[in-house]
Structure formats: C-alpha cells, structure tokens
Amino acid sequence: MTESSTGVRTRIVLGQNNYGKSDVRLFKVFREGERHDIRDVRVDVALTGDFEAAHTRGDNSALLATDTMRNTVYALAKEQLTGSVEEFGKRLVRHFVKAGPTVASARITFTQHCWERIKVQGQEHGHAFSRQVPKHTAVVEGDGRQFKVTSGIDELYVLKTTRSGWEGFLREQFTALPETNDRIMATVVTARWEYNTDELDYDAVWSEVYQQILETFTDHYSPSVQFTLHQMGQAVLTRCPVIERIHFSFPNKHHVPYNLERFGIQNDNEIFHVDPEPYGLIEGWVERAR
C-alpha cells in the first residue's frame, strides 16, 4: 500500500508488460546450384506471460534472455525458414512459448525487404538482386497452438497524373479549396490484412494483393481517395477468398498546380508544387459482412 499526497491509500501493481528483442536483422541465402534466392528481414520478438518475479523481486530465474531470443532467430532460420516469413513466425512462436517457463504467448513482427532479381539482356541473373522500395510486413501472434497472422505492405508509392478529382464536397464558411476533376493522385500505400484460414501460401497471396492494389489504382476515375480505398478493398477480397478483411492507410500526397499566371505563363496542369505537409490521411477497413 502507498499513501498519496491526498491521503488516498492505493495498492500499486505491475500492469500489462512484454519484453523481447527488436530489430534483429536476418539475411538468408538459399543456394540451389547456380541460382540463389534470398530473404532479408527485420524481426521483432515480444513475449508476454508472467514476468512478475523479475519486475517486483529482481528474480530473473524464469526469464529467457533477449540475447537468447536473437540467437534463436538465427539458429531456427537455418532449418525452419524454408518459405514465407508468416510460416517461420509460427515456428518461432511455438519455440518461444516452450522455451520460456512462464511465457504465455509471443508476437513476432517481420519487415521484409523485397529484392528483385536483376535481368541482364532479358535473362534473370542467378545471384544478383536490386532492392525494391515496398516491404512485406507480417505479424504472427499466438500461444503456440493458435495463431493470428496479419500480413501487409508498407511504402508502396503510387501516383497517377489524371483520372482523379475532388468535386461536390461540402462547402461552408471555411471552405476555400476549388473543385477539380483532373488532379494528380498520389499516395504511399500501407495495407494490412487478416485471413479466414491457416491453410494458404502466404507469399502467393501477398503477390496477388500487391498486383491487385496496383491494378485497381489504375482502373477507374477516382472521385476521392475514399472511393479508391473501397474499390481496392473490394477487388482484393474478391480476388483473394482467404482474406477476411483489409485495412488501408492512404496519405493524400497533394500536388498543387503552381501559380505561374502571375509571371504571364499559362500552367496547363503541368507544373506542380508537391506540398510536403500537412496532408489528408484516409484510412479504413474493407471486410466481409458476416
């Protein structure tokens, strides 16, 4: 019991807590003769459970060292990182729940760089790659028997120079923005999705989602970022029956026609100022109605 300055007696206890190793940089080469494949992934491990003794009594006897967690990621990667990071995540979760005597569940977060094989005169090179900007993200959480897997895409930059507008919006006393039916649409896609099954090829589905996001971005006149978000979600859920719901976060990267008239130059929607801030942020889930 402690007594506060107002004389109220309260019991102070340890609240929700977790610990783990973050920013473990794992790189694996799969050597199949002359043709190599790679995985380049940042791994964050977070364990939850009963760690009361360590926090309140300084008793570390049941704690798995975070340094051991780092070693485990590399050691298990040798035999058990055979395919997607999502499947590897399930193996890590199972391992950590067994390894720590008081561990109840584990959360493994992956940020995977996408490397594209370099083509030389149209031929794919065996062991040379160039790194792409978008990343494949994944979070695998569970108690070793059941898992929640969330996959995603980070930092996918997309832009189109026409077939986007912003018209008919509510006008009131502080509205200054002119309407337009021909603007640049640009955003950096962050997407996250959840599954309705454990039986799937995570990498294949990731590629389908990635491709569908790009296709939907191009395939309609966009009256708003909100409309495009919904179109993309619908298209992804239609193409990928194993996805239950998808979340998008779209910063609206404003490209504002620059005022050249004051210099006697006509700007025919060609010269833009890329407004660094602030930006609109449009976010939402698209999901199956149950």
Ligand SMILES: O=c1[nH]c(=O)c2[nH]c(=O)[nH]c2[nH]1
């Ligand atoms: O696509 C858009 N959605 C908005 O909600 C909005 N608001 C705004 O000022 N420009 C835009 N564009």
